[in-house]
Amino acid sequence: MTGIVKRFPGVVALRGVDLEVEPGEVHCLLGQNGAGKSTLIKVLAGVHQPDEGRITWNGTEVRLSHPQAAMDLGIATIYQELDLVEGLTVAENIFLGHERARYGFSQRRAAARETADLLRRLGHSEISPTAEVGSLSAAGQQIVSMARALSRDARLIVMDEPSAVLDAGEVQRLFGVIRDLTAEGVAVVYISHRLEEIRAIGDRVTVLKDGGTVTTGLPAKETPTAEVIRLMTGRSIEYVFPPRPGVPPGEPLLEVEGLSRAGEFADVDFSVRPGEVVGFAGLVGAGRSEILETVFGARKADRGTVRVGGKALRPGSVDAAVAAGIGLCPEERKSQALLLGDSVATNISLASLTRFAKGGVLDGRGMRRASADIARSVDVRPPDIGREMRTLSGGNQQKVVLARWLLRDCRVLLLDEPTRGVDVGARSEIYGLIRTLADRGVAVVVVSSEIEEVLGLSDRVLVIGDGAVLAEAASGELDERGVLDIVMRGDAA
Numbered sequence: 001m002t003g004i005v006k007r008f009p010g011v012v013a014l015r016g017v018d019l020e021v022e023p024g025e026v027h028c029l030l031g032q033n034g035a036g037k038s039t040l041i042k043v044l045a046g047v048h049q050p051d052e053g054r055i056t057w058n059g060t061e062v063r064l065s066h067p068q069a070a071m072d073l074g075i076a077t078i079y080q081e082l083d084l085v086e087g088l089t090v091a092e093n094i095f096l097g098h099e100r101a102r103y104g105f106s107q108r109r110a111a112a113r114e115t116a117d118l119l120r121r122l123g124h125s126e127i128s129p130t131a132e133v134g135s136l137s138a139a140g141q142q143i144v145s146m147a148r149a150l151s152r153d154a155r156l157i158v159m160d161e162p163s164a165v166l167d168a169g170e171v172q173r174l175f176g177v178i179r180d181l182t183a184e185g186v187a188v189v190y191i192s193h194r195l196e197e198i199r200a201i202g203d204r205v206t207v208l209k210d211g212g213t214v215t216t217g218l219p220a221k222e223t224p225t226a227e228v229i230r231l232m233t234g235r236s237i238e239y240v241f242p243p244r245p246g247v248p249p250g251e252p253l254l255e256v257e258g259l260s261r262a263g264e265f266a267d268v269d270f271s272v273r274p275g276e277v278v279g280f281a282g283l284v285g286a287g288r289s290e291i292l293e294t295v296f297g298a299r300k301a302d303r304g305t306v307r308v309g310g311k312a313l314r315p316g317s318v319d320a321a322v323a324a325g326i327g328l329c330p331e332e333r334k335s336q337a338l339l340l341g342d343s344v345a346t347n348i349s350l351a352s353l354t355r356f357a358k359g360g361v362l363d364g365r366g367m368r369r370a371s372a373d374i375a376r377s378v379d380v381r382p383p384d385i386g387r388e389m390r391t392l393s394g395g396n397q398q399k400v401v402l403a404r405w406l407l408r409d410c411r412v413l414l415l416d417e418p419t420r421g422v423d424v425g426a427r428s429e430i431y432g433l434i435r436t437l438a439d440r441g442v443a444v445v446v447v448s449s450e451i452e453e454v455l456g457l458s459d460r461v462l463v464i465g466d467g468a469v470l471a472e473a474a475s476g477e478l479d480e481r482g483v484l485d486i487v488m489r490g491d492a493a
């Protein structure tokens with residue numbers, strides 16, 4: 001790709017970007033939220049038409065006027081916002097648009113068999129080819145997208161933040177698949193905000209900033225992370241978590257006792273004091289999100305109680321949880337009821353309307369001002385809360401989701417993967433903000449598949465595995481290895 005320019009109304013997303021990818025290499029594409037990474041790969045996938053620039057494939061200039069043209073060349077893309085059809089099965093999604101999906105029973109059986117093979121190759125034979133895609137977790141859907149790319153015998157596979165929804169073990173499996181592919185000469189373009197992954201899997205690095213190329217073709221293994229951060233942000237960031245004052249004194253604000261839901265988790269006990277950040281570490285599927293959703297009343301517990309300030313909540317009632325001051329920032333952006341056609345300001349203030357309604361009149365100006373303040377503090381870019389939500393990059397949409405829950409005055413804040421897809425600069429600001437809320441007396445629970453994040457951010461850590469609390473420790477008493485050991489032993493038991 002040479003000199004690629006892409007303009008959207010009011011924004012130049014790409015201003016002359018160059019990218020060269022060789023067979024068998026893993027080319028990491030890096031840049032802060034909104035730098036233009038997804039736009040560039042959508043140009044490569046034939047989704048967007050560039051305003052200027054050339055694309056050359058095997059020495060021949062090509063025009064990718066629609067996605068099928070890119071696929072026909074052997075370019076497969078795994079999008080940041082997964083694009084599967086939720087009402088179809090795994091096999092149907094994989095073979096959508098292939099002949100195999102169109103014919104009769106025996107073809108369908110062949111498709112199911114081939115799907116099972118692909119899933120096995122990816123180390124996920126537990127996913128059934130006949131399962132409805134909508135019933136799978138984000139991680140599961142990611143695997144299906146990956147299987148679809150493999151089914152097309154692609155020569156170039158583009159992965160837009162694949163690891164954002166995967167846990168440590170799944171990322172290792174993904175890397176195994178990538179190594180097998182590149183050994184066969186397949187090229188991979190890999191986008192991630194988890195910078196430690198670059199050294200692990202990357203060969204070369206291209207860094208975008210504000211739609212321009214900062215550097216391209218840098219050797220991945222030899223470039224220090226601090227240098228990559230500097231190239232991405234234009235400054236050096238001490239990638240540190242805010243200081244932890246330690247477990248605060250006082251009575252617990254949130255108390256969870258014996259919480260159980262058949263098939264999901266059993267006898268979960270924990271408590272959080274005002275001013276405390278408690279982290280849940282564990283693998284995807286360990287039951288952490290289900291526990292948070294049950295505390296929030298979005299799922300009904302079979303047994304157990306949730307108390308806020310000593311008062312038991314009515315089980316299975318979101319209204320009761322909200323009235324008691326609990327807020328949940330859920331895991332998946334899709335389920336966040338984001339109003340993509342509305343402004344950033346509307347999306348942020350959605351959960352706080354009552355706060356700004358005085359005597360039946362909405363204080364629109366106050367609401368916009370508060371939204372603007374909170375948007376600034378999580379660094380939503382561009383810094384214009386009037387913008388339509390759909391025009392924001394993936395990481396910036398995530399920041400809006402977080403802002404929504406930060407604006408709401410919660411006594412207990414449950415955060416599920418709060419920094420998913422958020423770049424290194426904004427991350428440290430979000431960590432600071434979470435700590436500020438805790439300092440103001442909010443009881444915070446954080447779930448993250450990045451163990452380093454849980455350990456760095458929390459005063460106390462609970463290790464969750466297979467729907468049970470396997471261990472609890474003050475931060476500083478556990479390291480990443482320790483958490484993984486507990487999880488593995490727990491799984492084996």
Ligand SMILES: Nc1ncnc2c1ncn2[C@@H]1O[C@H](COP(=O)(O)OP(=O)(O)OP(=O)(O)O)[C@@H](O)[C@H]1O
Nearest residue numbers: 008013033034035036037038039391392393394395
């Ligand atoms: N459809 C669109 N209409 C208008 N502006 C858009 C559209 N898509 C992207 N943009 C803008 O283009 C710029 C680049 O966005 P892009 O999604 O490529 O960023 P990114 O590097 O993938 O970021 P992230 O890490 O957050 O995913 C941003 O300013 C974004 O707001």
Ligand SMILES: [Mg+2]
Nearest residue numbers: 038080393394
């Ligand atoms: Mg993106």
